Amino acid sequence: MNLSKTHIAVVTLVAIGMLLFDWRGLTDIRTKIAYFSLYIPGFTLAILLIIYPNLPGPVQWMRPLFAPLAKLLFKS
Amino acid sequence: MRHPYRKLSILLCSMVLLTGCWDRMEINDLAIITAAGIDLTDNDRIKLSVQLFVPSPPNSEQSSSGPSSGSNNKTVVRDAIGIDMADATARLQERLSRKVFWGQADVFVFGEKLARKGIKEPLDFLTRHPHPRERANLFVSEGEAENVLKWNTPIERNSAESLREMAVLRTGLNISILQAIEELSEEAHTAVLPIVRILHKEGEASPFISGSATFRDLRMADKLNTTETRGLLWLRNEIKSATITSPAYPGAEPASVYLFHASSKLVPSIHNDEWRIRVIIDATGNLNENASDLDTTKEANVLKLQQAFKQTLQKRIEETVKKAQQSGVDYLGFAEQFYRHYPKQWRKDKSNWDVLFPKVVVNYDIRLVIARNGLTGNNKTLQQDGTP
Amino acid sequence: MERGQVSAAQVAVLSFTAVTATSLLTAPTVVSSVVKQDVWLSPLLALPIGFLIVWLIVKLNQIYPDQTLVQYSMKLLGRPLGIAVNLIYLFFIIHTTAYVLRQFTDFMKLTFLFTTPAFVVASSMILVCALIVRSGVEIVVRFPMLLLPVVLSLILMVYMPSIKDINLHNFEPVLSEGLVAPLKGAFRLMSWVPVFTFMNFYLPFVSNKRHVLWWAFGSVTIFTAIVFTTFVMVYAIIGAATPIYVYPFMVLARFISLTEFFEHLESLVMMVWVIVIIVRISFGLYSASLGLAQCLGFPSYRPLVLPISMIMVLLSYWSVSNVEFVFSPEFIIYYLIFGIGLPALLLTLSTIRQRFSKPHNGQDEQGEYNV
Structure with missing residues (x-):
């Protein structure tokens, strides 16, 4: 996934497609809030990852979190 | 139908994928x-x-009727x-x-x-x-x-x-x-x-x-060389069929047996620091040719032949084993056998296998059976040495 | 929210298909690199853990028959803590399913689809799963049921022609290093077994609850049987070279040559893989969507499916450059915490609550618990 206008265009297209698909199902305000609170971070993350692929992610903090326990349990 | 535009849009989107993806490869x-x-x-x-x-292009089929067309x-x-x-x-x-x-x-x-x-x-x-x-x-x-x-x-x-x-x-x-x-x-x-x-x-x-x-x-x-390779094949249990030729008895003309069924096993054993391998071979064959004057319808003679063939086979395998042991490279699969049956000892002595391998004593236990004698029994007509 | 009705058998089939999905292809390498020729013991040693996990879930479901883990954890832990724990749990589900998606994409790109962008591969897969999940729980459980014969016959079609190449001597020496190595291998198998916990999202909809426990145990047993057979076949044929290959099952399929007619069977592997991955991802996607909807109190889970799928695709790419991490011990601990830890904690809490709320039982053990 490297920087390219086509990539951003495709992702935006897909995002719009998703929205169109779900528009009818978002009946009340609560569902709308939930939907967009997932949708917007997702969309921004997608664009961010295209521009900056090496974003540090959950893996980075999970490893050190479990490392001491892993060393304890796991000899090899 | 409900949501016709939705379904249409889904269809259209999936058609995009049908236009031939990135990985199509024509033959x-x-x-x-x-x-x-x-x-x-x-x-x-x-x-x-x-x-x-x-x-080959289709229109060359007409001219190629024999191997004489050099540019085939x-x-x-x-x-x-x-x-x-x-x-x-x-x-x-x-x-x-x-x-x-x-x-x-x-x-x-x-x-x-x-x-x-x-x-x-x-x-x-x-x-x-x-x-x-x-x-x-x-x-x-x-x-x-x-x-x-x-x-x-x-x-x-x-x-x-x-x-x-x-x-x-x-x-x-x-x-x-x-x-x-x-x-x-x-x-x-x-x-x-x-x-x-x-x-x-x-x-x-x-x-x-x-x-x-x-x-x-x-x-x-x-x-x-080819003979040594055959010996190796015997040790690896990869022989599908073999022909053993040896003089019917010392000094006589050769006889040959065609072995159609053969299997071999390597059995390792370690006794008091002496590492041995027993090569057990089971072979059955038909007598293919008997140029000697031995009467193959008599059981004693058949046993003699079996013995002769056994010795030839053993010699063939011994050649390979000797060559391997001299070179110190174990391609016979001995190491694997020792590991499989004596893992603890193997692990101890693994590092000086180069020294140990040439010292491994090899015993042979070959069972060769001649099942049938072919279509002729005692070939009197072909024994032109005066006796009728 | 969800009014579907499924049967225990369907949930069992769904569970073991989902869990077997990823293990079939890569487990032989992961386990045999630690265990070598005693690799067949590890699935057998992992079986009790599978039983434990499943038992915990079914037990919890017996206490709260119409609720999923998300719902009764909120009850047991109180609303704020419950929601927090649930969100982490849901993140766990989405995260692990995203890794499965990543493994799928990697495999496809490596072996068959070199130039197709990973995004396309991942998105097509997730689209199919999203469609399945949106259609309701009945579709999610019926899909594997429908395709089970296909999957099993394809797997058999890979095993049968390989039988002639089996060399049982590859398994000698047996147990040369004692039980330590197979236990380590069984630990490695914990990368896959805790996925059985996702079953808790489907149990509330089971109509015949009487035999659920037996069906669940059966599901774990079949999973173990399939993994066992795979390990045996792979190691009997590829032998000591198994740890070299990342996808030994695939190597097995490519190696088949029966009468020189049945060759190049790797497309069978691809078919099996695609089908079971769809099952696995829909298993996870439905759990995550339903869980999130219940956690935040929404009337329907359907609108949440697509955003969660999008997040899954993104997570499968975010900062994971190499899938090897999925098999590392840290990840296994991650799995075990949510696979065994959380249900066990919830079960303990609910037992405490029950005892506490029935003082006429005569058991005066409240002093031990600090409630």
Whole structure:
């Protein structure tokens, strides 16, 4: 996934497609809030990852979190 | 219907994927490699020669009624030089009008020089790259591998096919990439590959399998001739059929038995620091030829013949074992047997296997049975030595 | 929210298909690199853990018959803590399913689809799963049921022609290093077994609850049987070279050559893989969507499916350059915490609550618990 206008265009297209698909199902305000609170971070993350692929992610903090326990349990 | 526009939009979107994705490959655009030869050039680079499959155009069928049409070339050989195999493949691609496709490559031949230097690098390519198949056969050629590929065979489609069929017939070894890797992963880290030699006769070249090459640390260590290879086949339990010829009794003319069923086992044992292996062989055969004057309808004579054959067989195997023990390279699979049955002791003495291996005592326990005598019994008509 | 009705058998089939999905292809390497020739013991040693996990889930479901883990954890832990724990749990589900998606994409790109952008591969897969999940729980459980014969026959078609290449001597020496190595291998198998916990999202909809426990145990047993057979076949044929290959099952399929006619069977592997991955991802996607909807109190889970799928695709790419991490011990601990830890904690809490709320039982053990 490297920087390219086509990539951003495709992702935006897909995002719009998703929205169109779900528009009818978002009946009340609560569902709308939930939907967009997932949708917007997702969309921004997608664009961010295209521009900056090496974003540090959950893996980075999970490893050190479990490392001491892993060393304890796991000899090899 | 509900939501017609929705369904239409989904259909339209999925049609985009149908327009032919990124990975379509037409067969016309593929250069199908049937065999590859890997040689070492003078300045330590890899020369990769490939034999490409040329599909014959339809209008040549009319003229090819016999093998006399000299340009009946079903194959084409191209080569390229690179730092390693992947590099050579990339350069090869530069010279071809079609995309290199390894999926049908069933034969890989290593040139002798490369084998001596080490086959680690090509083997890594062959196992790591997703295309080459694990069932492809490996060979070592005497001299340059490219010559083996250039040969055009009258019988089979191309020389790759010929070599493979010859390997399957088990006159020599039949080693696939997977088998080679397996053997290298086992305890002794050795491997054996069959050798291909080209016989030049009356201007025609015909490759055939003659002997094997043993590898130690992925470098060619030793060469075995055909008889020694047969001995090796016996030890590896890969004999499908064999013909043993020996004098019927000391000083007589030879007799031959065709063994159609043979199996062998290696049983290791360690007693008081003495490492032994018992070679147990079970073989059944039909008497093929009896040029001596022994009357084969009498049971005592048959037993004598069996004894004679047993000794010849034992000698054949002993030759191989002696050669292996002299060279100190264990390609007979002894190490693996000791590991399987005596793991604790093996682990202790693993590091001086080089010293231990030549000292292993080998006993033979051969059971050979002649099941049938063929169509004739006592061939009196053919014994022209005066007695009626 | 969800009014579907499924049967225990369907949930069992769904569970073991989902869990077997990823293990079939890569487990032989992961386990045999630690265990070598005693590799067949590891699935057998992992079986009790599978039983434990499943038992915990079914037990919890017996206490709260119509609720999923998300719902009763909120009850047991109180609303704020419950929601926090649930969100982490849901993140765990989405995260692990995203890794499965990543493994799928990697495999496809490596072996068959070289140039197709990973995004396209991942999105097509997730689209199919999203469609399945949106259609309701009945579709999610019926899909594997429908395709089970296909999957099993394809797997058999890979095993049968390989039988002639089996060399049982590859398994000698047996247990040369004692039980330590197979136990380590069984630990490695914990990368896959805790996925059985996702079953808790489907159990509330089971109509015949009487035999659920037996069906669940059966599901774990079949999973173990399939993994066992795979290990045996792979190691019997590829032997000591198994740890070299990342996808030994695939190597097995490529190696098949029965009468020189059945060759190049790797497309079978691809078919099996695609089908079971769809099952696995829909298993996870439905759990995550339903869980999130219940956690935040929404009337329907359907609108959440697509955003969660988008997040899954993104997570499968975010900062994971190499899938090897999925088999590392840290990840296994991650799995075990949510696979065994959380259900066990919830079960303990609910037992405490029950005892505490029935003082006439005569058991005066409240002093031990600090409630």
